[in-house]
Amino acid sequence: MTVDHMANSVSGSMPASASDAQGEELAREPSIPILDARKVTRRFAGLLAVNNVSFHLDAGEILGLVGPNGAGKTTLINLVSGTLFPDSGEIVFQGKDITRLAPYRRARQGIGRTFQIMQPFPGLSVLDNVAVGALFGRGLGLPGLGPAREQARECLDFVGLGKFAGQRADELGGPSRKRLELAKALAMQPKVLLCDEVMSGLNLVEIEEVIDVIRKVRDQGISVLVIEHVLKAIKDLSDRLIVLHHGEKIADGRPELVLSDAAVVQAYLGKRRA
Numbered sequence: 001m002t003v004d005h006m007a008n009s010v011s012g013s014m015p016a017s018a019s020d021a022q023g024e025e026l027a028r029e030p031s032i033p034i035l036d037a038r039k040v041t042r043r044f045a046g047l048l049a050v051n052n053v054s055f056h057l058d059a060g061e062i063l064g065l066v067g068p069n070g071a072g073k074t075t076l077i078n079l080v081s082g083t084l085f086p087d088s089g090e091i092v093f094q095g096k097d098i099t100r101l102a103p104y105r106r107a108r109q110g111i112g113r114t115f116q117i118m119q120p121f122p123g124l125s126v127l128d129n130v131a132v133g134a135l136f137g138r139g140l141g142l143p144g145l146g147p148a149r150e151q152a153r154e155c156l157d158f159v160g161l162g163k164f165a166g167q168r169a170d171e172l173g174g175p176s177r178k179r180l181e182l183a184k185a186l187a188m189q190p191k192v193l194l195c196d197e198v199m200s201g202l203n204l205v206e207i208e209e210v211i212d213v214i215r216k217v218r219d220q221g222i223s224v225l226v227i228e229h230v231l232k233a234i235k236d237l238s239d240r241l242i243v244l245h246h247g248e249k250i251a252d253g254r255p256e257l258v259l260s261d262a263a264v265v266q267a268y269l270g271k272r273r274a
């Protein structure tokens with residue numbers, strides 16, 4: 001049995017109640033994922049960075065995305081956020097095809113993201129960096145700097161950066177910049193948050209703190225897709241895990257099953273286990 005099969009048998013149409021199991025005919029709609037990537041492919045010249053990948057993100061889910069360096073993880077997130085368009089395939093958000101929608105329009109619909117390479121607006125305070133996110137967020141963003149700063153302050157408190165609000169953003173240390181990325185994305189009031197390596201370079205205590213923040217984000221009703229190299233962290237954090245290797249999805253399922261799958265161990269971990 002492959003990891004895909006195991007995952008399907010776990011997440012498939014399990015009876016929700018005893019009466020379901022007794023075979024009553026219930027006219028239930030199958031649940032629609034908040035985000036659905038369908039057979040997406042993206043090439044760079046001759047290189048297939050993402051090859052025919054399908055995956056979905058359920059409402060309220062934390063989905064981990066892992067794979068070796070160059071596996072196509074960031075490219076996939078770029079296809080979802082709109083920084084890149086796929087050569088083929090579809091991206092569907094809340095049931096609507098957004099494959100060719102510009103990134104700012106996706107942000108307005110509720111797709112927020114952090115960036116692996118953090119680029120705070122130099123010279124602006126931490127507060128105003130986050131307020132920019134609030135001004136250009138979901139819907140039409142907040143109307144004016146006052147409400148945007150108010151929202152920004154809440155987001156900074158949420159990620160534990162409140163006391164740095166007045167400091168210049170480019171003076172923050174690495175771990176705080178990771179939190180700033182999260183605060184900027186949250187200020188846009190996303191329904192889906194895409195996190196690109198928000199734990200890299202952090203020590204164990206800092207990783208635990210960021211994990212707590214991401215769990216709190218999910219508890220606010222936001223669905224989260226997390227790219228991460230720190231396997232222990234992503235295993236503990238994710239409800240489900242997908243693995244890319246050479247641009248292809250090689251596993252999708254419960255973290256403990258995926259990380260012990262032979263193909264994943266071979267591709268991602270070499271001889272080492274999580």
Ligand SMILES: Nc1ncnc2c1ncn2[C@@H]1O[C@H](COP(=O)(O)OP(=O)(O)OP(=O)(O)O)[C@@H](O)[C@H]1O
Pocket residue numbers: 044047049067068069070071072073074075076
């Ligand atoms: N803009 C680009 N132009 C050309 N090649 C690219 C571009 N972006 C990514 N690639 C290539 O596509 C492949 C996938 O890259 P990607 O950054 O998506 O991988 P990744 O899994 O995020 O890697 P990492 O874990 O190192 O960040 C790599 O071979 C990379 O060199």
